[in-house]
Amino acid sequence: MTHQSSGGVAAVPGTAPGVFPGDLVITDELVRQHKVSEAEYRTIVEALGRPPTYTELGVFSVMWSEHCSYKSSRVHLRRLPTKGPRVIQGPGENAGVVDIGDGFAAVFKMESHNHPSFIEPYQGAATGVGGILRDVFTMGARPIASLNSLRFGRPDHPRTPELLRGVVAGIGGYGNSFGVPTVGGEVFFDARYDGNILVNAFTCGVVHKDRIFYGRATGIGNPILYVGAKTGRDGIHGATMASDEFADDSAGKSNNDGIATASSLRSGVRSTMQVGDPFMGKILLEACLELFQLDLLEGIQDMGAAGLTSSSVEMAGRAKNGIELDLDLIPRRAKRMSPYEILLSESQERMLLVAKRGCEDRVLEICKKWELDAAVIGHVTDTQHWVIRATPGYDPLADAPNKGEKRESVVVADIPIDILTDGAPVYDRPREPLSQIFATRIELDPPADWGEELITLCGSPNIGSRRWIWRQYDHIVRGGTAVRPGGSAGVVRVPCELGDSVVYKYLSFAVDCNARQVGNDPFTGGAMAVAESCRNVVCSGAEPIGLTDCLNFGNPERPEVMEQFSRAIDGIAAACTALQVPIVSGNVSLYNETAGQAILPTPTIACVGLFNSEKDIVTPWFKRDGDIVLALGVLPSNQAGCLGGSEYIARKKGWTTGTPHLDLELETRLQRLVLKLAREHLLSSAHDVAEGGLAVALAECCVTAPEGEKDVGARITLPAVGSTEGHGAADTAARFFGEIPSLILVSVDKNSVEQVLAAARDVAVPAETIGVTGGETLRIDDATRASLRVDLARLRQAREECLTSIVGG
Incomplete structure (x- = not known):
C-alpha cells in the first residue's frame, strides 16, 4: 500500500488552536472512531506541526473519508476518458458541462445516497435528490430532468417492500415538490443487495455558456456568505458513515426521536441522517438564479457531504487560496452547538457564496426578498490555510445577557488547504486476480409452453413495467417532457432564450448497468453498461454527448473488490474510447456491504444525448x-x-x-x-x-x-x-x-x-x-x-x- 501526502508542510501561521471548551481529549480510541488510521494520524501531526484539535480531527475524518477524498479510487479514475470537443467542464467541479450548441450547455451529474436510504428510506432518497439538484443549479443551470437507478434485495426479503415504498416516495416527494420532472430510471432486485440497497440520483440542467458558475473562492478579500436553511445537528458525520460498511445491526438503530443512526462519537447517539425541505430547496434555486443573473458572485458551492467544511475547503482548494470563517455568524437552529458540530453538520438546503467585493449587501437584500437566512461569515485570504474562528461560550440562540456580551473569538482550526484536498491520502490498494469464470453448458428441461415462459419472464420484478414507480413521480412538470418514462430513454424539450427569441433543444437521458454481468466479468460488464446506456439514447434518435457515472462497490480494503473496481474502470474506459463519449462527472460509493457481504459491483452509467431535430425522436x-x-x-x-x-x-x-x-x-x-x-x-x-x-x-x-x-x-x-x-x-x-x-x-x-x-x-x-x-x-x-x-x-x-x-x- 502506498501513501502520499503533502509531507513537510510547515507549522501553520499565527497562534495554534487551543482546547475549546467541551472538546474531547484526543485518544487512540477517538482517532479510531473517526476512521483515521495510525499512518494517517501521523501524517496529520506532521502536516500541522502539532497534534490536531478535536474539531480538526473531525474535519480530517470527513475530508479524508472515501466519500469526500476518493482516496482508494483516484489512481484508477485517472484512466477514464474525460475530454472531448463538446466538454466545457469535466470531473472536479460540482457537475460536468457539455456544449449543446447555440451558446448553451447541459450540466449534469449522478450521485449516490445508498447508506442513508437503507437506514431511513424516505429521507435518504429525498435528500439524495435534493443534493444532486443543488450540484446542478450551483453551476448556474436550471434543472430540467432527473433520473434514478435503484437496487434492492430479493423481492421476498422482509425489508424490500418497506425500502422500495420509502425510496420511491422520497424521490417523488422531493422531486415533485421541487418541480423537476423525473423522466426515467431503472430498478433491479437481487439478494446481494439485501443488506445494502443502492439509490443513485441523476439531474441535468441547461445554462448559457457565458453564465456558468464554479465552486471557487477567488478574489483575495472577497466576502463569503452563508445562504439557506439554518444549521442544526442533523447529518453530522454523514460523509464518514457513507464511507463505512454496515454491521448486521446497523439498520434500524435510532435515537430518542426515532431517527435511524450509525454513529456515536460523543455521549448519546448522534443522528447521521439529513432531513430535506424541497420547498426551501426551490426557493434557494430561484434566489441563486437571480443572483447569477445580476452577476454578483465569484463562486458558489453547495453544502453537501461534510457540509460547511467540504464546501469551504473545496472552494479554496480549486482557487489555490485560503479562507477564514467566523462560526459565531452562522445561522443556526440548535442551541449550544460546538464548532465541531457546526462544521460537520449536513443540514440540507444550504449554499456557500463568494460575492464580488462590495456586492454583499445586494446579495443579502435579494436573500431577504426570498425569505432566506443569509450572513457574511468570512472572507477569502492569500494564506492557503483554512482558518476557523469561534467564541467560547457564545450562543446566538441563548437568552440574554449572552447575546449582548462582546465576542472574543479564538482560532479553533487552522489547516493548510492542500493537505485537505490535493495532498490528501491516495492509496493504490492491493488487488488480486479474480477467479476465472467460464461459461458452462447449461442443461434445461424443455418447458410445456415457451409462451408461458415469456409471460413469466415479463412478470419478473427485474423485467416488467415500472409504472407503479414512475406514476408516483411528476414526469410532466414544466411541460417539456416529450417522451415519458417506460421507453428506452426519456426525452425533454428545453426552451433556451436567445435575446428576444427562443431556440428549443431536445435532450435524451438513459441510465443503465447490468450488475450481474459486472459480477461475472468486471471489464466486459463495465463496458456493457456504457454501451447499453449510449445504445438506449441512440435508439431514441439522439447522439450521446456525455456520460456520468456512479461507481458502487464493496470494501476497497479487500483485494478482490479493488480488482473488480480496477477492471470495471478499464472496461468503462474502453467503451467510452470506442464510442467517443467522455465521462464528465461522477461519484464513487465504496464500502457497500454488510457483515462482509458485498453488493454486486454496480458501476451505473447515465448518458445524455442531443437531437438534431424534434423530428428525429x-x-x-x-x-x-x-x-x-x-x-x-x-x-x-x-x-x-x-x-x-x-x-x-x-x-x-x-x-x-x-x-x-x-x-x-x-x-x-x-x-x-x-x-x-x-x-x-x-x-x-x-x-x-x-x-x-x-x-x-x-x-x-x-x-x-x-x-x-x-x-x-x-x-x-x-x-x-x-x-x-x-x-x-x-x-x-x-x-x-x-x-x-x-x-x-x-x-x-x-x-x-x-x-x-x-x-x-x-x-x-x-x-x-x-x-x-x-x-x-x-x-x-x-x-x-x-x-x-x-x-x-x-x-x-x-x-x-x-x-x-x-x-x-
Missing part, C-alpha cells in the same frame, strides 16, 4: 400494422455466451456464470447506423435487446404504447442457424431469452426496408428481416427449434403486475 413501441421488423446486429445462435448471468437462468437455476462477448467495434458501427437511420426518418420504432433477451424486447415493442394508443402485435421468424440436431432447450432459451449485446430491433415502412438493409451493409452491420407487425398476438418461430405465441393482453397484464408481489395491488 424515435420510440420503442410498434406503431401500426404492416411495418417490417428488422434485427440490426448479431442474433443469438446458441447458449454459448448468451445465457450467462441472464434473468431467465437466474430464475431457473439461481446464480450462473458466463458473460456475453462485447465487440466494441461492432457496437460502435451499430450505434452510428441507428443514429443515421433515425436522422433520415426511416425508423418507425427502435428498441435494444437487453435484460430478458430478444423475446422480451419484442414483447416490449408490442405492449409499451402509451395510454390512448393501441398495442400492436407481430409475427416473427428467426432465421435458421446450423443443424437442428444437438440443440436442446438451453439453446432455444438462448435464442429467445439470451441477453446478448449489440442487437437493436427496428420497425420500418415496407418501402424503406431495402434502404435500411443497404445502409447496414455499407457499415458492415449484420441485418435480418425477421417479421411483420400486426394483430393482437406476438408469435415467434425459431426456424431451427421451437415457437411461442402469446396474447398481447396477457403480456401487458404480466408486465403491469410485476411489482404486485412486493408492494401489493
